[in-house]
Amino acid sequence: MASVAEDVAAYLARRARWSPLEIAFWICAFATIWLFPGKHLILTEAAILALFALSLDLILGYAGIISLGQAAFFGLAGYCSGLLAKYGLVNEPVIALILSGFVAAALGFVTSFLVLRGSDLTRLMVTLGVALLLGELANRFSNITGGADGLQGVTIAPVLGLFRFDLYGHTGYIYCLVVLFISFIVARRIVYSPFGLSLRSLKGNTLRAAAIGIPVKRRLVAIYTVSAGFAGLAGALLTQTTAFCSLDVFSLDRSADLLLVLIIGGTGYLYGGLIGAVIYKFLQDWIASLTPQYWQFWIGFVLVVIVLVGRERVEEWGRALRASLARLGARVFARPVAIGGAASDGR
Amino acid sequence: MPILETIGLEKRFGGIVATHDVSLAVEKGARHALIGPNGAGKTTIINLLTGVLKPTAGSIMLDGRDITALVPHERVRLGMARTFQINQLFADLTPRESIGLAVSERLGTGGDWWRLLGRKSAVTGEIAEIIERFRIADVMHERTAILPYGKQRLLEIALAFACRPHVLLLDEPAAGVPEAERHELLATIAALPDEVTVLLIEHDMDLVFSFADRISVLVNGGLLLDGAPEEVAHDPRVKAVYLGEELDA
Amino acid sequence: MLTILFDGIAYGMLLFVLACGLSVTLGLMNLINLAHGAFAMAGGYCTVILVNRVGVPFILGLPIAFLVTAALGGLFERTLYVHVYRRSHLDQVLFTIGIVFMSVAAVDYVMGSSQQFVIIPQALQGQFIVFGIGMSKYRLLIILICGLLTIGLQLMIAKTRFGSRLRAAVDDQRVARGLGINVGAVFAVTFAFGSGLAGLGGALGAEILGLDPTFPLKYLIYFLIVVTVGGTTSITGPFLASILLGIADVAGKYYMPKLGAFVIYTIMIVVLIWRPQGLFARSAAR
Numbered sequence: 001m002a003s004v005a006e007d008v009a010a011y012l013a014r015r016a017r018w019s020p021l022e023i024a025f026w027i028c029a030f031a032t033i034w035l036f037p038g039k040h041l042i043l044t045e046a047a048i049l050a051l052f053a054l055s056l057d058l059i060l061g062y063a064g065i066i067s068l069g070q071a072a073f074f075g076l077a078g079y080c081s082g083l084l085a086k087y088g089l090v091n092e093p094v095i096a097l098i099l100s101g102f103v104a105a106a107l108g109f110v111t112s113f114l115v116l117r118g119s120d121l122t123r124l125m126v127t128l129g130v131a132l133l134l135g136e137l138a139n140r141f142s143n144i145t146g147g148a149d150g151l152q153g154v155t156i157a158p159v160l161g162l163f164r165f166d167l168y169g170h171t172g173y174i175y176c177l178v179v180l181f182i183s184f185i186v187a188r189r190i191v192y193s194p195f196g197l198s199l200r201s202l203k204g205n206t207l208r209a210a211a212i213g214i215p216v217k218r219r220l221v222a223i224y225t226v227s228a229g230f231a232g233l234a235g236a237l238l239t240q241t242t243a244f245c246s247l248d249v250f251s252l253d254r255s256a257d258l259l260l261v262l263i264i265g266g267t268g269y270l271y272g273g274l275i276g277a278v279i280y281k282f283l284q285d286w287i288a289s290l291t292p293q294y295w296q297f298w299i300g301f302v303l304v305v306i307v308l309v310g311r312e313r314v315e316e317w318g319r320a321l322r323a324s325l326a327r328l329g330a331r332v333f334a335r336p337v338a339i340g341g342a343a344s345d346g347r
Numbered sequence: 348m349p350i351l352e353t354i355g356l357e358k359r360f361g362g363i364v365a366t367h368d369v370s371l372a373v374e375k376g377a378r379h380a381l382i383g384p385n386g387a388g389k390t391t392i393i394n395l396l397t398g399v400l401k402p403t404a405g406s407i408m409l410d411g412r413d414i415t416a417l418v419p420h421e422r423v424r425l426g427m428a429r430t431f432q433i434n435q436l437f438a439d440l441t442p443r444e445s446i447g448l449a450v451s452e453r454l455g456t457g458g459d460w461w462r463l464l465g466r467k468s469a470v471t472g473e474i475a476e477i478i479e480r481f482r483i484a485d486v487m488h489e490r491t492a493i494l495p496y497g498k499q500r501l502l503e504i505a506l507a508f509a510c511r512p513h514v515l516l517l518d519e520p521a522a523g524v525p526e527a528e529r530h531e532l533l534a535t536i537a538a539l540p541d542e543v544t545v546l547l548i549e550h551d552m553d554l555v556f557s558f559a560d561r562i563s564v565l566v567n568g569g570l571l572l573d574g575a576p577e578e579v580a581h582d583p584r585v586k587a588v589y590l591g592e593e594l595d596a
Numbered sequence: 597m598l599t600i601l602f603d604g605i606a607y608g609m610l611l612f613v614l615a616c617g618l619s620v621t622l623g624l625m626n627l628i629n630l631a632h633g634a635f636a637m638a639g640g641y642c643t644v645i646l647v648n649r650v651g652v653p654f655i656l657g658l659p660i661a662f663l664v665t666a667a668l669g670g671l672f673e674r675t676l677y678v679h680v681y682r683r684s685h686l687d688q689v690l691f692t693i694g695i696v697f698m699s700v701a702a703v704d705y706v707m708g709s710s711q712q713f714v715i716i717p718q719a720l721q722g723q724f725i726v727f728g729i730g731m732s733k734y735r736l737l738i739i740l741i742c743g744l745l746t747i748g749l750q751l752m753i754a755k756t757r758f759g760s761r762l763r764a765a766v767d768d769q770r771v772a773r774g775l776g777i778n779v780g781a782v783f784a785v786t787f788a789f790g791s792g793l794a795g796l797g798g799a800l801g802a803e804i805l806g807l808d809p810t811f812p813l814k815y816l817i818y819f820l821i822v823v824t825v826g827g828t829t830s831i832t833g834p835f836l837a838s839i840l841l842g843i844a845d846v847a848g849k850y851y852m853p854k855l856g857a858f859v860i861y862t863i864m865i866v867v868l869i870w871r872p873q874g875l876f877a878r879s880a881a882r
Contacts, residue, residue: 004484005475008443011488012471016463066686114868120685121628125824126868132817133861140854194451195460201437201448208435211397212449212510213423214457222458252813256693263690294705300697307691308679 016192021329025271026181033174040173046281047176048237051183053261053273055230058187061267062196063223064203066120068255069127070231072111072134073104075249077232079138080104082151082245091157093240097179100236101229108228112221128252135250150246154239165241172241179237180274183230187270190226199223253296260299263306266318348411350375350544351396351427351514356405358388358395358568365391367569369405373514373546373561380547380555382579383565384588389548390432392565393516396546397429398422410513426513430503432522432548438492442483442502445491447474449509473509480538481505482531497528501535514544521551533558556580564588598729600847606735608842609742610804612835614797614815615822616749617790623828624766625681625783628688631695632794632819633812639665639795640807641703644712654717658741658799665795670788677787696812704809711808714799738800745793750831762786766829821864 032043052074059065077100084090090099107130114126138145146152158164163171190196198219201209206216239245248254257280265276288295306314349372358366365388373379381389394400396407398419406415414422437445450473451457451464464470478484481501486494491502500520507515517536524532533554539545549555555562555576562579564571566588572579579585618632639661646652646660672695680691716734723732753759764772765782773779798807805815818841826837841860849856 003475004479004487005472008447008475008478008487009468009471011443012447012464060686066689068689114865118868121622122824122868124628124685124689125820126865128820129817129861129864129868133858133865136857136861140857189463190460192463193460194448194456194462194464195458197440197444197448197464198452198457200440201445204437204439205435207399208431208437208506210419211423211429211431211435212506213420213452215420219458222460252693252816256697259686259690259693294701296697297701297705300694300699300701303690303694304676304698307683307687307694308676311687311690 019329020332021325022271025274029177029181033170033177037168037170040169042281042285044169044173044176044241046278047173047180048234048241049257049261049281050274050277051176051180051237052231052234053258053265053277054180054184054187054270055227055234056258057262057267057270057273058190058227058230059223060262061269061272062191062199062203063220065115065220065224066123067115067127068124068252068259069129069131070227070258071250071252071254072127072131073108073228073231074235074238074254075131075134075138075245076107076235077101077104078235078239078245078249079145079151080232081236082154082239083144085156085240085243086151086154092161093156093159093175097233097236097240101232104232104235105225105229108231109221109225111228112224115224116217116220128255131250131252131255135247138247138250146246148247150244151239152244154243154245156240156243165243169241176237176241179233183233184270184274187230190223191270195219195222256303257299260303263303263311263314266315269322272318349373349408350410351546352408353392353396354406354408356392356395356407357403358391358400359403365568366395366402367567369565369568369570371563371570371573373544375544376541377561378545378547378559379561379563380549380559381563381565382549382552382555383571386567387565388568389565390518391568393429393518393548396516397427423510423512426511427516428507428510428512428514429516430507430518430520432518434499434503436491436499436502436506439490441488441490442478442494442505443474443487445502445506446477446509449506450474450477453510477505477509481508481535495528497524497532500524500528500532504532504535508539508543512543514546515539517545517547517549519548519550521549521554599731600850601843602729602731603735604843604846605839606732606738606842607804607846608839609746610738610797610801611818611822611842612838613742613745613793614801615794615819615838616831616834617787617793618819619823619826619828619834620762620766620790620831621787622823624762624786627677627681628685628692629677630689630692630816631699631812632692632791633816634696634699635665635669635791636794636798636801636815637699637703637807637809637811638668638798639792640714640798640802640811641707641712642795643799643802644714644807648712648715654714654720657714658796661799662792662796665798666788666792668795669791670784672791673784673787681783696816700809700812707809709809711806712802713807714802716803734803738804741796741800745796746831746835753831758782758785818860821860824864825867 036043052070056067056070059067080100080103081096084096084099090096111126111130115123139147142148156165159171159175163175165171198209198214201214202216202219210216235249238249261276261280262272263276264279265272265274284295287298291298351373353369353371356366356369357364369392381392383389391400395402398417402415406413408414409422409425409427412425414425417425440448447464447470450470454470456462456467478487481504483498483501483505486498491499494502504517504520520536521529521532537558547555547558559576561574562576563573564579564585571584571588572582614636618629621627621629642664643657643661647654647657652660676695680688720734720737723730724736753762761772761777761782764775764777765779769779798811805811821841822834822838825841826834841863844859844863845856848859
C-alpha cells in the first residue's frame with residue numbers, strides 16, 4: 001500500500017494531466033475545420049458562444065458569483081474592437097482583440113467591487129444594471145456607435161496581416177477556434193492552480209476560506225476581472241468575424257442564453273460551456289427553422305422545464321453521462337481516465 | 348510576555364453587552380481552557396479574537412503586536428487559526444483538497460494562478476503529514492459532505508492546524524461527536540505539538556481538566572476567574588455559577 | 597418646473613404600484629420574480645382589449661384588469677411558483693426569466709408586436725391649469741388612484757389581521773408558522789394581490805409608458821431599482837424610493853436630455869455601494 005505522501009503526490013500530479021478524452025475533444029474540434037467546411041459560419045457562432053460561456057463558468061461554476069451581466073463586457077469589447085477597426089486605430093485584428101479584451105477586463109475590475117457586496121439579488125441587480133447601463137450609453141451616443149442601426153462600415157484587416165476574412169467564414173472560424181483554444185488553456189491552468197482551488201473554497205464557504213488565510217475579496221476581484229476579459233474576447237471575436245456590432249450585444253437575452261448554455265452543459269468543469277454552446281447553437285438552428293419568430297418562447301420553456309425538473313437532476317444526468325464516458329474511455333485507452341477532474345476528486 | 352492577550356475587550360450589540368472588560372492572557376505553549384455556562388459569550392470572544400467581530404472597545408495583542416484592526420485572513424497570516432463550533436468545511440472538496448488548499452495558502456502560493464498545484468514536493472509532504480496526524484487518511488479522497496461527523500470534526504481541526512498557527516483556538520471541538528469517535532479526537536488534540544499554544548473552549552469538563560494547564564471562567568460576558576485547574580475546580584463561585592446559587596447557601 | 601415635479605410624482609406613484617408587489621414577494625417569500633413585469637403587461641393588454649375592442653368604459657376596465665391579473669397571479673403561484681420557493685436564487689432567476697420569455701413571445705404571437713394604445717375617455721384628456729402649473733388630467737387620475745391604493749395598502753398592512761399575519765411571515769416564516777399562521781395562504785393571497793396591482797399599474801401606465809410585448813423586459817430594471825433602493829422590509833421604503841426615482845428620471849430627462857436616463861442607473865449604483873440593503877430599509881435581522 002502506497003504511503004499517504006506518495007498517494008497525495010500521485011493524485012496532485014494526475015489531476016491536472018490532460019485526459020485522453022480532453023485530447024480527443026480538441027482533435028475533433030480542430031478536425032471540424034476540414035470535416036465540415038459548409039458549417040463554418042454556425043460553428044464560428046458556437047465557438048464564440050463557447051468562449052463567452054467559459055467566462056461565465058469561471059465565476060459561476062468556480063467562484064459561485066451569479067451574474068446576469070456578462071453581456072456588459074461582451075458588448076464593450078465588441079464595440080471597442082469595431083471602433084478600432086472602423087477608424088483605423090488598430091488595423092491588425094489580433095492586437096485589437098487583445099486590446100478590447102483588456103478594456104473589458106478593466107471594466108470588470110472596476111465593477112467587481114460592486115459585485116462583492118450584498119446578497120445574490122444585489123449581485124444580480126448590479127450586473128444586470130451595468131449591462132443595461134452600457135446598452136443605454138451605446139444607444140445615446142449613436143453618433144459613435146451607430147445606435148439602433150449598429151456600427152456600420154467596419155472592415156477587418158487580415159489576421160496577422162496574412163489571413164483575409166472570407167465570405168464563407170473559413171478564416172473566421174479558424175481564428176475563433178484558435179483564440180478559444182488558447183483561452184481555454186489559460187483557463188485550465190488557472191483552474192488547476194492553487195488559485196483555482198481557492199476559488200472553489202470561496203464558492204463553498206467564504207467564512208472558512210477567510211479563516212484559513214485566504215484574502216477573499218482579492219481573489220473574487222481577480223477572477224471577476226479575468227472572466228470579464230474572456231467575455232470581452234468573445235465579444236471582440238463576434239465583431240471581427242461579422243464586421244458588425246449592434247445594441248443587442250448588451251441585451252438581457254444574451255445573458256440569459258448564456259445561463260441556459262451552462263445549464264445544458266454543466267458548470268464547474270470547464271467543458272460545460274463548450275459542450276453546451278455547441279448543443280445550444282444546433283438546437284437553435286433547428287428550432288429556428290421550425291418556428292423562426294418564436295424562438296424566445298421555446299428558450300423560456302426549456303428554462304422553466306429544466307428548473308422544474310431540477311438543475312441538480314440535470315447535473316446528475318450530466319455527471320452520470322460523463323462517468324460512463326470515462327469508463328468507456330478507460331476501456332478504449334486501457335488506463336484510468338478523468339473528465340476535467342475539477343468537479344470531482346478522481347482517485 | 349503572553350503570546351495572546353486581550354486588554355479590556357468589550358463588545359456591545361445595541362443594548363446588549365456580550366463581552367465586558369475581558370483581559371485575558373494566554374502564555375506561550377499553554378493549554379488554556381475557556382469555560383463558562385451557555386450564553387456566557389465564549390464564542391463571541393473567539394470571534395473577536397479572530398476578527399470576525401469588531402470590538403466596541405479594548406485591544407488584542409498577538410505576540411506583542413496589536414492586531415485589533417486586522418481582518419481575519421491577515422490574522423491567520425500572523426499565526427492565529429481557529430476551528431468552529433459548528434463545522435465550517437468545504438462540502439464539495441475532499442480532505443486532500445481542503446488541506447492542500449490550506450497548506451498552499453500558508454506557503455504563500457495561494458494566489459499563484461499559473462503553476463499547477465502540487466509541483467512543489469514541500470506541499471505534498473506537508474499535506475500527507477497533516478492527513479496522517481489527524482487520522483483522516485482513510486477518508487481523504489471522499490467528498491467532505493459525506494464524511495462521518497467525527498471525521499469532519501477531525502478535518503475541522505486539521506484545516507486550522509494546516510495554517511501552522513502559533514495560537515490555535517478550538518471552539519468546542521468535541522461538541523456533537525459520538526462516543527465511538529471521541530477517543531480519536533481527544534487523542535489527536537492531546538498530541539498537538541508543544542510549540543502550538545492552544546486556547547480551548549469546551550463544555551466537556553473531563554476534556555478540560557485532563558487537557559488544560561490553565562482555566563479562565565467566563566460568566567455573562569465577564570471574566571470571573573483565571574487560574575490553575577485545581578483552583579478553579581474548588582472555587583465556590585464557579586460551582587455556584589454552574590450549579591445555581593441556591594446550593595451555595 | 598413644478599409641472600416636472602407633478603409629472604415626476606405621477607410617474608413615481610405609477611412605478612410604486614407596479615413594483616410594490618415585487619418588493620413584497622421578495623421580502624416575504626425570498627423570491628426573485630423577474631417575471632413581475634409580465635403581469636403588468638397582462639393588465640395593460642387586458643385593458644386594451646376590454647376598452648378598445650369590447651367597449652368597456654375605461655374606469656371600469658381598471659378594476660377588471662386588477663382582478664384578471666390577480667387571478668392570473670394566483671393561478672401561476674399555485675401551479676408554478678410554489679415549486680421554486682425553496683430553490684436557490686439562481687434557479688428562481690432562470691425560472692422567472694423563462695416565464696418572461698414565454699409570456700413576451702406569447703403576447704407577440706397573439707397581439708402582434710406593435711405598440712398598443714388605450715382609448716382614454718374624453719374626460720381624462722387635456723389638463724387643468726392650477727396656479728400656473730399644467731396638470732395633465734390623466735396624471736392627476738394616476739396620482740389619485742395610486743395615492744388611495746398606497747394609503748389603503750398601508751392601512752391594510754398596519755391595521756388588519758391579514759396585515760399582521762403578513763408582517764409576521766415576512767419577519768420570520770418559521771415562527772409565524774409555529775404560531776398557526778397559514779403561511780402558504782398568505783403567500784398565495786399576497787402574490788395574487790401584488791400581481792393584480794402590477795396589472796393595474798400596467799393598465800394605468802399603458803398611456804404613459806407605452807405598451808408592447810417587450811414591456812416586461814424594458815421596465816424590469818426600473819422595478820428592480822425600486823426594490824433595491826427601497827428595500828423589502830416595508831411599504832413606505834419602495835414608496836419613497838419610487839417617488840424619488842420618478843422625479844429624478846423625469847427631471848433628468850428634461851434638464852439633461854442626452855444623459856437623463858442615466859440618472860436612475862447612477863442612483864441605483866450609488867445606493868448599492870453605500871447601503872446594499874436599500875436606502876429606506878430597517879436594518880434586517882436576517
